Amino acid sequence: MKKKIFILIALLVLILVVILQKPLATHFKIALFITEEFPQIPIKPLGLVTGQPNHQRIELDSSNGKVVADLYLPRGGDQKSAIIVAMGVRTQEKDKPLIRKFSDTMARLGYVVFWPRLDSLDRGESLPEESETFIEGFKYLQTQPLVNSDRISSMGFSVGSSTALVAASDPQIAKDVYSLIFFGGQFDIFEYLRSLASKNYQVDGQTISWNAADDARNHAKSLLLAKEATETAKIFEESEKDKIDKILSEAPDEEKERLKKYSPKEYVGQFKGRLFIMHDKADHYVPYVESVKLNQAFANQVEAFVITDLFEHVQPNRPLNGQTLGELFKLYGFLYQVLNYL
Secondary structure (H helix, E strand, C coil): CHHHHHHHHHHHHHHHHHHHCCCHHHHHHHHHHHHHHCCCCCCCCHHHHCCCCEEEEEEECCCCCCEEEEEEECCCCCCEEEEEEEECCCCCCCCHHHHHHHHHHHHHCCCEEEEEEEHHHHCCCCCCCCHHHHHHHHHHHHCCCCEEEEEEEEEEECHHHHHHHHHHCCCCCHHHCCEEEEECCCCCHHHHHHHHHHCEEEECCEEEECCCCHHHHHHHHHHHHHCCCHHHHHHHHCCCHHHHHHHHHHCCHHHHHHHHCCCHHHHCCCCCCEEEEEEECCCCCCCCHHHHHHHHHCHHHEEEEEEECCCECCECCCCCCCCCHHHHHHHHHHHHHHHHHC
16 A cells, blocks of 8 residues: 555646646656666556557578567657667567567657677577677668657667667767767776676775676676687686686787777777766676766766666666655656757
8 A cells, every 4th residue: 555655646746847847748758768777666647648660570691690679659640769779688588579669669759779799699598699780770770751760869778789889880870870879888898807706896996896697697608608708808817807807908908809899998089979877786797887987977967866776777667655755756857868868
């Protein structure tokens, strides 16, 4: 009963914000988005006030193999802003419905949504996504009549954020990228690997213990081995920082160069769009300090930056209660800046 009362109060407060502030359209979108995407909220009005998007299955070619994609087209014949959904690794079958639901939600709110991924990943192979996937997806959207080609953005989840930023920095599309929403990714691939291997990270010169998820550690190791980065993969067999640093510093140059393709740190100055950065402070897959460093490095391009305590990695599964109400309003402010810009 208390939970239901809290949810109703939170919804009433959101409605008051919609009524008392302008522009109303953005607030209305945010209220619909939050009620639809947070499983803790039982009221789901989005389907009652919006039409079903047109969902298409698309295939593209890339030098890394076939790319498969889901395209969601909203109702209405005028040109729309577009969003590329960027995942950095294989998406588990149980999570695919969540991504499709998110895409459907955003399309109902008026955006063209495109979720591309390598066919090999879609079939279950444990490989990293390549930036070319998102470059080809961007170029495809530029040809679509319903897309406003001046307003194509990417939204990355976890390490997909990092790969999307690298893709958006590529000279083929960099000058045309409108914005990027960076949610829970890494800034420096080498520091990220150190954090996974050692289960700690550095903040203001202090070493902080980090409960790195076993899934993240195992997945990183399998990806490194799959790409024959045998030297770098050894860091997961060590625990002392000096040994980890030694392995990374002595890794073959070709290994280091390959890993840099997943490291936004290497692309400062090449990304031309605007950035929106969000990270959960208790993230066990990527430490939040990676987003702090990203915010510092790209400071002149950041429109919004928030560290929250509302998610489990990138999924909004935390209980909604009095303690998280402030976090919900923090998220609301972030979403306002994002949706008001897209």
